[in-house]
Amino acid sequence: xxxxxxxxxxxxxxxxxxxxxxxxxxxxxxxxxxxxxxxxxxxxxxxxxxxxxxxxxxxxxxxxxxxxxxxxxxxxxxxxxxxxxxxxxxxxxxxxxxxxxxxxxxxxxxxxxxxxxxxxxxxxxxxxxxxxxxxxxxxxxxxxxxxxxxxxxxxxxxxxxxxxxxxxxxxxxxxxxxxxxxxxxxxxxxxxxxxxxxxxxxxxxxxxxxxxxxxxxxxxxxxxxxxxxxxxxxxxxxxxxxxxxxxxxxxxxxxxxxxxxxxxxxxxxxxxxxxxxxxxxxxxxxxxxxxxxxxxxxxxxxxxxxxxxxxxxxxxxxxxxxxxxxxxxxxxxxxxxxxxxxxxxxxxxxxxxxxxxxxxxxxxxxxxxxxxxxxxxxxxxxxxxxxxxxxxxxxxxxxxxxxxxxxxxxxxxxxxxxxxxxxxxxxxxxxx
Amino acid sequence: xxxxxxxxxxxxxxxxxxxxxxxxxxxxxxxxxxxxxxxxxxxxxxxxxxxxxxxxxxxxxxxxxxxxxxxxxxxxxxxxxxxxxxxxxxxxxxxxxxxxxxxxxxxxxxxxxxxxxxxxxxxxxxxxxxxxxxxxxxxxxxxxxxxxxxxxxxxxxxxxxxxxxxxxxxxxxxxxxxxx
Numbered sequence: 335x336x337x338x339x340x341x342x343x344x345x346x347x348x349x350x351x352x353x354x355x356x357x358x359x360x361x362x363x364x365x366x367x368x369x370x371x372x373x374x375x376x377x378x379x380x381x382x383x384x385x386x387x388x389x390x391x392x393x394x395x396x397x398x399x400x401x402x403x404x405x406x407x408x409x410x411x412x413x414x415x416x417x418x419x420x421x422x423x424x425x426x427x428x429x430x431x432x433x434x435x436x437x438x439x440x441x442x443x444x445x446x447x448x449x450x451x452x453x454x455x456x457x458x459x460x461x462x463x464x465x466x467x468x469x470x471x472x473x474x475x476x477x478x479x480x481x482x483x484x485x486x487x488x489x490x491x492x493x494x495x496x497x498x499x500x501x502x503x504x505x506x507x508x509x510x511x512x513x514x515x516x517x518x519x520x521x522x523x524x525x526x527x528x529x530x531x532x533x534x535x536x537x538x539x540x541x542x543x544x545x546x547x548x549x550x551x552x553x554x555x556x557x558x559x560x561x562x563x564x565x566x567x568x569x570x571x572x573x574x575x576x577x578x579x580x581x582x583x584x585x586x587x588x589x590x591x592x593x594x595x596x597x598x599x600x601x602x603x604x605x606x607x608x609x610x611x612x613x614x615x616x617x618x619x620x621x622x623x624x625x626x627x628x629x630x631x632x633x634x635x636x637x638x639x640x641x642x643x644x645x646x647x648x649x650x651x652x653x654x655x656x657x658x659x660x661x662x663x664x665x666x667x668x669x670x671x672x673x674x675x676x677x678x679x680x681x682x683x684x685x686x687x688x689x690x691x692x693x694x695x696x697x698x699x700x701x702x703x704x705x706x707x708x709x710x711x712x713x714x715x716x717x718x719x720x721x722x723x724x725x726x727x728x729x730x731x732x733x734x735x736x737x738x739x740x741x742x743x744x745x746x747x748x749x750x751x752x753x754x755x756x757x758x759x760x761x762x763x764x765x766x
Numbered sequence: 767x768x769x770x771x772x773x774x775x776x777x778x779x780x781x782x783x784x785x786x787x788x789x790x791x792x793x794x795x796x797x798x799x800x801x802x803x804x805x806x807x808x809x810x811x812x813x814x815x816x817x818x819x820x821x822x823x824x825x826x827x828x829x830x831x832x833x834x835x836x837x838x839x840x841x842x843x844x845x846x847x848x849x850x851x852x853x854x855x856x857x858x859x860x861x862x863x864x865x866x867x868x869x870x871x872x873x874x875x876x877x878x879x880x881x882x883x884x885x886x887x888x889x890x891x892x893x894x895x896x897x898x899x900x901x902x903x904x905x906x907x908x909x910x911x912x913x914x915x916x917x918x919x920x921x922x923x924x925x926x927x928x929x930x931x932x933x934x935x936x937x938x939x940x941x942x943x944x945x946x
Binding site for chain 2: 538577595623670712
């Protein structure tokens with residue numbers, strides 16, 4: 335049953351693909367955002383010689399988190415690039431607490447050194463500083479890494495700007511058909527790359543814990559089937575194609591197993607598939623719908639959605655099977671749970687009469703916090719540092735991505751020019 | 767809908783050959799596509815091809831029961847109430863007619879494609895769609911077709927008929943499609 339095939343639908347992963355960049359708008363920030371100035375990095379060459387404007391990318395990252403208020407370059411009293419050029423009094427007068435300065439040097443053909451310093455204006459001291467060598471292609475990523483360092487130094491939380499998201503797009507074609515794609519992009523929406531294109535639906539992208547593979551559901555064979563695909567090479571294999579539903583793949587934290595939903599025995603049940611041995615273990619056994627499994631960060635248990643109590647609710651079961659325990663009691667609809675990276679809370683689709691919204695459930699005190707206000711929100715996914723939740727929201731003009739801080743205070747919209755964008759899944763941290 | 771067209775084409779071939787063979791491999795049927803070109807198949811239409819089925823159940827010459835607009839067999843979409851997989855009374859006669867047709871044509875197989883509206887999570891809706899197609903299949907089984915003649919599948923909310931985000935669109939999208 336396992337076919338190893340090269341994805342014939344794969345569009346060249348390495349092809350230059352500039353269309354459909356996500357456009358991010360912060361719709362709601364917080365009052366006490368930390369003021370910071372990212373001074374334009376000194377660069378001896380022509381301004382247009384670099385594919386990325388470092389200070390703008392960093393400033394956009396930090397502003398997007400909602401935790402920082404960035405200063406426009408035009409409002410800056412000076413644009414120092416070295417520590418000894420900084421006039422601290424001028425910055426203090428403006429109430430600026432932190433500034434980032436830097437410079438870019440070309441060290442060879444397509445090779446650069448990026449040096450940056452994070453400086454506390456009040457103490458007059460350097461908080462952090464690094465020199466990072468980068469090729470031309472790595473410059474944008476380097477900017478995200480600098481954002482990560484600044485974010486961690488000033489908030490105490492590891493930054494998640496140098497990460498990627500996967501999502502599904504759907505676009506109508508002139509002949510009335512629809513084109514479905516599976517894409518990955520940087521967390522700020524740049525560098526979108528198509529991994530798969532199909533005129534049949536695609537669903538449920540799921541990152542492997544090492545960020546190298548994506549599992550997903552494709553209907554290309556006129557029924558749902560689960561595939562796993564290597565992001566770099568595009569090689570893929572089908573791992574489940576039984577009669578009935580084959581869906582909802584979720585990788586175990588150690589990457590060796592997939593939790594999934596199969597209805598081959600009559601109704602949807604949660605199974606665990608060992609990817610090396612192909613051994614399949616049935617986890618649930620109930621005549622109701624059991625689906626949408628997701629692993630706890632320690633791999634010991636699964637959450638899943640079941641309507642065994644009458645309405646869809648979240649249940650927890652040991653990853654070796656056994657009795658399931660109901661987790662949600664507030665609201666007549668709770669589904670598609672995802673754990674926060676530290677395992678202290680879960681996010682889910684929640685309806686308590688007002689619409690389908692993104693909520694979190696604190697596992698310690700059982701408090702349900704509804705984070706969004708629209709009526710058709712779905713597919714929440716935590717950033718790997720737990721600070722944001724990305725999700726899909728449907729309005730009159732279609733479905734687009736949005737994000738909310740996990741405390742519900744910062745909201746942002748990630749709009750794409752045309753077509754629907756949905757099922758965002760935030761990828762893991764890159765290897766350090 | 768390319769796959770649907772292929773399916774219709776392959777069905778045409780199956781039907782052309784069904785009196786003499788029990789082989790219904792899709793790939794073989796698709797390769798034999800040319801055989802079907804003589805029929806006036808209607809591209810993209812849910813009503814299937816215009817091939818004569820030769821069941822003798824319809825008095826009008828040259829028209830099969832499946833294509834008779836006055837027959838319950840012409841109904842190919844069943845709609846459902848919100849969050850329900852119960853076959854509404856209005857469709858019981860339709861399913862009975864299709865079931866009887868399968869009994870009379872034991873070489874024919876159909877797909878029941880379950881669909882859901884967009885509200886709620888996608889994977890849960892995939893399960894809801896399957897519950898609808900299985901409910902329709904169970905109803906048909908009362909009238910005696912072989913279980914292997916009816917394939918119950920689900921597309922969840924992934925293939926809406928209506929793209930709107932309101933009650934009217936949702937009521938059109940909660941459905942089971944009968945695909946010959």
